Amino acid sequence: MTDGDDVFAISAPKVECLLAAMLVRAEDVISTDQLCGEIWRDEPPRRATATLHVYISQLRKLLKRADRGRSPIVTRFPGYVLELGENTLDAHDFQRLAQQSRAAARAGRHAETSMLCGQVLSLWRGTVLGELRGGAIVDEFATWAEETRLECVEMRNEADLALGRHRELVGPLYALVAKHPLIEAFHRQLMLALYRSDRRADALQAYHHVRSALDRELGISPCRQLHELHQAILLDSAPALPSAA
Structure with a gap:
């Protein structure tokens, strides 16, 4: 944790867990019961x-700044709230930029969508609160953040395909389908990028891979968009521009 030029480290895992929950829900009151559940799960x-009061006291001392005169952690019934004041969190910038990306995508502003999604993804620092997961507050936030990240990856790919960047997308899309084999949107984007890169056979092979994965893992067939794109590639009549997501 940094504050200007000062760097702080929290060595106590439960205090770190408490701080994570309060940051995730900054400006919102979190009840004592919720915080206890976050720290100790079902075994308080x-x-x-x-003990929670002791942890709160430790955090207050850590976060208190001389120029502010008080800690940002405030007691407010039925628990506590972390007040940011003029400070901001990367998570808030992440959310704001994701919302702007959606608006640009809906309006068909492809270059702006690609740029904004790139800014969203530049804020990603790997697994969200990895060792601190397990409590309801942190788990809910981590799930939202990961789903938003994948949404922005998909939106940026769509925008880049519309901008004619299909060849440079092939490699990243192969990596995406390997990591997320059941997300059909990434497979569709890969098939289209390959087809538009004059790799029709590879595009057809990509369809067979996703069809096999879906049947093996879930016992289902590819979605309508994948099926229709497959048929169009077979007939060598896939659209010159990608279909909308």
Whole structure:
């Protein structure tokens, strides 16, 4: 954690877990019961509330700045709230830029969509709160963040395909389908990028791979968009521009 030129490290895992939950829900009151559940899950100690007060006190001392006169952690019934004041979080920038990306995509502004999604993804720092997962607050946030990231990856790919960047997308899309074999949108984008790169046979092979994966893992067939694109590639009549996501 940084504050200007100062760098702080929290060595106590439960205090770190508490801070993560309060940052995720910054400006919102979190009840004492919710915080206890976040720290100890379903096995709180006998004096959980008293121990929570100790952890809150430790965080207040850590976060208190002389120029502010008080800690940003405020007691407010039925628990506590972390007040950011003029400070911001990367998560808030992530959310704001994702919303702007959606608006640009809906309006068909492909270059702007690609740029904004790139800015969203540049804020990604790997697994979200990896070792701190397990509590409801952090898990909900981590799920939202990961789904938003994948949405922005898909939107950027669509925008880049519309901008004619199909050849440079082939490699990243192969990596995406390997990592997310059941996300059909990425397979569709890969098939289209390959077809538009004069790799019709590879595009057809990509369809066979996703069809096999879906049948093996879920017992289902590819979605309508994948099926229709496959038929169009077979007939060598796939659209010159990608279909909308």
